[in-house]
Amino acid sequence: MQPLLVRPNGEGFEIVAGRRRYFAASKVAEEQGVAADEMLLPCAVTETGDDAGAMEASLIENVARAPMDELEEFEAFAKLLKQGRDVADIALTFGVTELYVKQRFALATLHSRIKDAYRDGDIRPEDLQLLTSATRRQQKEWIAAFEQESDPENDEAEGAPRGYRLKQWLFGGEQIATGAALFAIEDYKGEIITDLFGDASCFADREAFWTLQNAAIARLRDELASKGWKVSVLEKGQRFQAWQHVETPKEDGGHAFIEIRDTGEVEVHEGYLAHDERRARRNSEGADEVTEPRAKPELTKAAENYLALHRHAVVRAELLSRPGVALRLAVAHMVAGSPLWNVKPDPQWADREEIAATVTASRAQAAFEAERQSVLQLLDLEAGYLGTVTRGNGEPYWGAPVFARLLALPDGAVLKVLTLVMAETLAAGSSLVEAAGVVVKPDVAGAALHGVSGRQL
Incomplete structure (x- = not known):
């Protein structure tokens, strides 16, 4: 049903695309007792000398058969590049963007040891892409840390960074991701550092970022206040501890807390009240209802403890039958x-x-x-x-x-x-x-x- 793609090769033809179909048909013929020279399969013949076209057809068939991973795509695109295809042609052939093709070509800068680690499943595609931004020196340092992971005698080895740690290691902990900005990126006039994959773009000028971010935080504070919230802006780096607060509606005095992280990210926590403040509020509300001073308890602390323990014992014993x-x-x-x-x-x-x-x-x-x-x-x-x-x-x-x-x-x-x-x-x-x-x-x-x-x- 699907013709084989062949091209002239001396006195005969060689298969460009369809080798698996050919061998499958040969196996069927063998099982049915049909001689190989009697087995006829439809073929399409490519033009002589069109090596790039032949390779392109073979690669397209492999892509349709099973999706390639990042390295396989890079190797396939590189073969076509050597045959004279440019980036635009490759992108058009495979139905991807030119940036996508360039991203795959960026893998050429990777050390072979990193490529092997990816093929062995030791690192994820995201890490592979991030490492394309690494210098040769950084790649060697990463490989050294990676090889220490498998050393049973090195218990103190931290191992090669991955994921978020890898991004921090490559771009530095002082960098702030563009995704943290509350303001329009166009308002920032400094340099933005980014990799080819666009997954790690950062502000190069921290001072310019914080000037814009602080102004945006002030606007956010005013916006929350206009909605009736009592707003508390935490110090930069101070984390909002939800367990130290109780959820309280705005109508009952709940606050809105603005948390500012060292990474530049801002998070708003609406409708919380600190436990101590809530207790003080309840005590003051209770005090307002009292028209006369309360008499001091006649019981000493020892007597209170006596009653508390006996009350506890009585209730606990009664629970056994309830x-x-x-x-x-x-x-x-x-x-x-x-x-x-x-x-x-x-x-x-x-x-x-x-x-x-x-x-x-x-x-x-x-x-x-x-x-x-x-x-x-x-x-x-x-x-x-x-x-x-x-x-x-x-x-x-x-x-x-x-x-x-x-x-x-x-x-x-x-x-x-x-x-x-x-x-x-x-x-x-x-x-x-x-x-x-x-x-x-x-x-x-x-x-x-x-x-x-x-x-x-």
Whole structure:
């Protein structure tokens, strides 16, 4: 059905494209007892001397048969370049941009040891592309660090940098990526350092960047304030610690915090109030309601401790005969935490954005998110700072309201909440995930990640 492509070669012809089809047909003829000289296959003949055209046809067929990786594409393009094709011709032939072809030609600058590491699967395509920006000296340093990784006697070797560390190592920790800018790039008049792949463009003039960025942060602050937020701008490099705050609506005094990182990135955290400030606010609100000074307690600290311990003992003993109440109390602890409970939702951190995207697009994640919203409505709660039901920060004010809400729910609804919270706090990559998987026997194919088959999972 698909003719072989051949060209004259002395007294006969040689196959340019279709060698696998030829051998497959020969195998069929052999199995059916047909002589080789009686097997006829349709052929198309190329013009004599058109070596570039023949090579182009062969490469195109290989690309259609199986996608080539970066190095294979570079080698294929290089063969055509040697045959007289220019960048524009190669791009047109393979349906790619001229920049794409130039990016592949940039791989020619790589040391052979780096290419071998890629072929062996020791580095990812992104790292291969980044290393094209490395000088010969940097490439040699990277190779030396890479070879130390496989040295069993060198326990202190840090290994060759990859991913974000590689980008920092190549371009320096002082560089600021253009993606961090809050302002229009056109407003920056300095030099922008970029590689051929366009994955690592940075501002060369840090002072000019921060002048523009600080002005943009001031505009952002004013914009938030105009919306009614009380805005706190953190010092550059100071991280916003969500666990030290409780989510609080704007109407109840919640702040908006602007976090400025040393990398130039800016992140806004809306609707938070520090624990200490919230307690002080509640105490002052309670004090306003008191018309007469409260009498000092007659109990000493020792007496208070005596009563607290006996109250604790009585309630604890009573719980033994009230499993329904204990169940709801346990779930309230899991949701809100306590000084003795340290329950955290799994953050589902991904090493790469591509991985995070596939998890988000999975059927399993979509089903889980739908159930989570149902439980939040059931408890009449807003999602936590990770978007979860589980708070994980031991906020004492959440426990009692959650417990009260659970007391009003039937056992089936409480178990629904318990199941969701248990799933949220199941640690990714742990042995218990494996053990639970063996027990529940999930339909992996039906809940597979986007673009990943159940067999691969």
